[in-house]
Amino acid sequence: MSPGGRSERIRILRETIARMEGGVAPGLAASEGPRSSSEAAARALERRRSAFFEVAPAHASDAPAAAGFALAVAGRFLREDGGALLWIADEFALLEGGAPYAPGLGAFGVGWRDLVLMRLPRRADVFLALEEAIRSRAFGAVICEPGALSGADAPAIVRRLAMGARTGGARAILLRPPASARAPFLAPTPMRFEVAARPAPRPSGGRKPLPGQGAWRVRHAGPPGSLPAWGPDEPRDLDAFQEGPFQEDLFSAALSLRLPERFDDDGDVRAA
Amino acid sequence: MTTTATSAPPEADAGERLDLVADWCRRFTPLAAPDAPDGVVLDVAGAAHLFGGESALMALVEEKLARHGARAGLADTPEAAWALARFGGEHARDRMLPADDPRALARAMALLPVAALRIAPDAALALSQTGLKRIGDIVHRPRAPITARFGAQVFARLDAMMGLAKSPISPRFEAPSYVAERRFADGVMARDQIEATVLALAHDLCAMLGRHDEGARRLALILFRVDGAVRRIDCAASRPLRDPKAMARLFREKIEAGAQGASTLARDPLDAGYGFDLIRLAVMDAQTLRAEQAHLVGDLASPGGFMRARNEDALADFLDRMSARFGAHRVLRLHPHDSHIPERAAQARPAVRGAPSEPAPAPAHAGERPLRLFEQAEPIEAIAEVPDGPPLRFRWRRAMHEVAAIEGPERIAPEWWKSEAGALTRDYFRVEDVNGRRFWLYREGLYGAQPQRPRWYVQGLFA
Numbered sequence: 087m088s089p090g091g092r093s094e095r096i097r098i099l100r101e102t103i104a105r106m107e108g109g110v111a112p113g114l115a116a117s118e119g120p121r122s123s124s125e126a127a128a129r130a131l132e133r134r135r136s137a138f139f140e141v142a143p144a145h146a147s148d149a150p151a152a153a154g155f156a157l158a159v160a161g162r163f164l165r166e167d168g169g170a171l172l173w174i175a176d177e178f179a180l181l182e183g184g185a186p187y188a189p190g191l192g193a194f195g196v197g198w199r200d201l202v203l204m205r206l207p208r209r210a211d212v213f214l215a216l217e218e219a220i221r222s223r224a225f226g227a228v229i230c231e232p233g234a235l236s237g238a239d240a241p242a243i244v245r246r247l248a249m250g251a252r253t254g255g256a257r258a259i260l261l262r263p264p265a266s267a268r269a270p271f272l273a274p275t276p277m278r279f280e281v282a283a284r285p286a287p288r289p290s291g292g293r294k295p296l297p298g299q300g301a302w303r304v305r306h307a308g309p310p311g312s313l314p315a316w317g318p319d320e321p322r323d324l325d326a327f328q329e330g331p332f333q334e335d336l337f338s339a340a341l342s343l344r345l346p347e348r349f350d351d352d353g354d355v356r357a358a
Numbered sequence: 359m360t361t362t363a364t365s366a367p368p369e370a371d372a373g374e375r376l377d378l379v380a381d382w383c384r385r386f387t388p389l390a391a392p393d394a395p396d397g398v399v400l401d402v403a404g405a406a407h408l409f410g411g412e413s414a415l416m417a418l419v420e421e422k423l424a425r426h427g428a429r430a431g432l433a434d435t436p437e438a439a440w441a442l443a444r445f446g447g448e449h450a451r452d453r454m455l456p457a458d459d460p461r462a463l464a465r466a467m468a469l470l471p472v473a474a475l476r477i478a479p480d481a482a483l484a485l486s487q488t489g490l491k492r493i494g495d496i497v498h499r500p501r502a503p504i505t506a507r508f509g510a511q512v513f514a515r516l517d518a519m520m521g522l523a524k525s526p527i528s529p530r531f532e533a534p535s536y537v538a539e540r541r542f543a544d545g546v547m548a549r550d551q552i553e554a555t556v557l558a559l560a561h562d563l564c565a566m567l568g569r570h571d572e573g574a575r576r577l578a579l580i581l582f583r584v585d586g587a588v589r590r591i592d593c594a595a596s597r598p599l600r601d602p603k604a605m606a607r608l609f610r611e612k613i614e615a616g617a618q619g620a621s622t623l624a625r626d627p628l629d630a631g632y633g634f635d636l637i638r639l640a641v642m643d644a645q646t647l648r649a650e651q652a653h654l655v656g657d658l659a660s661p662g663g664f665m666r667a668r669n670e671d672a673l674a675d676f677l678d679r680m681s682a683r684f685g686a687h688r689v690l691r692l693h694p695h696d697s698h699i700p701e702r703a704a705q706a707r708p709a710v711r712g713a714p715s716e717p718a719p720a721p722a723h724a725g726e727r728p729l730r731l732f733e734q735a736e737p738i739e740a741i742a743e744v745p746d747g748p749p750l751r752f753r754w755r756r757a758m759h760e761v762a763a764i765e766g767p768e769r770i771a772p773e774w775w776k777s778e779a780g781a782l783t784r785d786y787f788r789v790e791d792v793n794g795r796r797f798w799l800y801r802e803g804l805y806g807a808q809p810q811r812p813r814w815y816v817q818g819l820f821a
Contacts, residue, residue, distance in 0.1 A: 154821020
């Protein structure tokens with residue numbers, strides 16, 4: 087008899103089948119109910135079979151903040167579901183904005199073994215690799231950083247990728263290049279975020295101010311109808327600051343503020 | 359058993375043409391080495407029977423290379439084969455020696471002129487002038503006087519010729535572990551047909567690999583064109599591979615990428631010309647691979663074990679395919695490197711070479727590291743209250759940043775044991791400007807420690 091006996095084996099098989107089908111095994115979710123509305127929103131995100139985020143810097147110089155936010159979202163996926171992180175980037179974007187630095191990724195929950203980096207010379211290669219990654223289901227999360235996102239074909243490309251993510255059960259984050267920071271969003275999903283760096287709070291009592299860690303001001307940029315119903319005490323803008331090492335709880339709560347609370351079976355937003 | 363084919367390439371591109379002839383000769387054996395200035399050495403041990411025996415093989419080589427004026431010699435050692443090809447009789451049978459017969463080898467070599475020892479022409483002429491005209495004349499003579507007068511090369515060559523000293527050849531490409539090939543009476547040109555052949559060859563290879571519980575880590579597809587040109591496509595796998603379809607898929611990705619110009623392939627790998635008359639698939643590097651599915655069965659009892667194994671398979675397949683398509687240098691993993699210099703602490707290596715190990719924990723005094731690091735630190739103009747103090751403001755990429763918060767310095771000294779010329783001590787600062795953007799700056803050099811003024815750089819960016 088295997089460890090755990092027959093019921094344990096059935097549970098494992100259920101879980102396996104549910105994961106293969108992209109859902110959650112019946113009974114698993116029910117037994118671990120959410121403790122708050124914001125947590126429910128976070129759970130909704132985790133239960134999604136797929137997600138296609140578009141993250142844009144509010145200003146060209148906010149690109150590192152946007153990358154940090156994207157990485158934090160990806161790191162959350164990895165912690166929840168395991169798997170590796172694929173970072174696909176245009177070679178020029180890495181030269182211009184700096185390459186992911188493994189010693190600095192641990193704060194976001196991404197270990198050295200978790201990261202695969204693709205440096206590609208052409209925009210078409212970047213999108214081709216992203217599409218292949220989405221199809222392969224090999225990664226817990228994918229971050230895509232094209233060198234440019236302009237051009238008449240860009241909306242069609244992004245729509246295709248978003249649909250691919252939905253059907254392929256992948257979680258992909260499109261990181262908008264700094265040069266097109268103010269361009270319209272392209273992703274046809276509610277998962278659009280505009281990210282700006284947020285200054286650390288200044289200490290009182292004449293203490294020396296220190297640089298903050300992983301702090302962003304995030305604006306949900308989806309269409310008005312896609313916004314979830316927020317509680318009266320929940321702010322519209324994410325204005326969270328983390329002091330000290332990266333704190334999962336803080337980020338979890340902060341992230342959940344900006345995410346729709348419910349999704350229907352197709353992953354679309356449903357009014358709460 | 360070694361055969362040597364001689365040719366007379368034009369002077370202008372002799373080296374390149376010799377390489378081409380050596381590549382063409384790889385249809386007879388994988389161990390083919392150019393032997394400058396005018397020869398090619400083939401190790402045909404175990405391969406001659408595939409062509410009807412040694413006589414038939416020699417005749418075939420000479421016939422195919424007739425337009426180069428080639429003559430072949432066959433013997434147990436490369437030196438003896440070289441001598442027979444150049445100084446042997448007119449008929450091919452006079453340039454062949456039976457295998458593993460030292461007496462026949464000694465008899466045949468004794469009749470050849472001393473120039474057949476491949477010694478310098480001056481030395482050969484001097485030997486002849488002293489009456490030592492044939493190899494047989496020096497074999498039984500005392501070695502010391504001849505060595506003292508004509509150099510050690512004479513007997514070194516003689517020993518190599520007789521098999522008394524090792525004389526390895528240096529093939530142009532390494533010998534494969536497993537080989538499968540198909541020959542065609544008429545050259546094949548259609549891509550579909552070539553891909554179908556690759557799949558069939560992959561099935562053959564996987565059967566061989568399965569018998570030895572091995573999988574392929576590196577594969578080579580070699581296409582021999584009817585006009586003598588040879589095409590070679592290499593692929594690597596991130597773990598031992600024994601799946602014919604996966605093997606064929608790797609080459610399909612690479613061929614497709616070459617056709618679209620998406621990779622660094624210098625030419626279309628399927629420039630079939632008048633067609634390929636021989637297609638060979640070789641395993642260049644094999645590793646132990648236990649029976650398939652064993653790991654899945656073992657893991658299935660653990661929660662998520664099946665999915666984990668499935669994800670690992672999918673990840674390996676993705677890495678292999680993308681490496682084949684874009685080149686292994688474009689699909690990378692970051693490996694820890696034992697250096698405290700930030701730009702050296704992480705080294706990007708092809709993902710197909712394997713996953714990195716987790717690094718040792720960072721020392722407690724080490725500061726926070728940035729999310730992104732520039733390949734080359736970018737110089738900035740910084741203004742500080744005191745010369746060796748932290749910056750108050752700095753200009754980077756034509757924008758002025760007012761410093762609102764700062765942490766540092768974290769001093770990083772150069773690796774003096776590597777005797778790097780010009781390397782200076784760096785003082786790192788973690789800086790936040792008034793808009794909340796965070797930078798990793800450093801000042802290179804110490805005031806008063808060197809003649810030039812310290813300079814400021816931005817090396818990384820925090821989230």
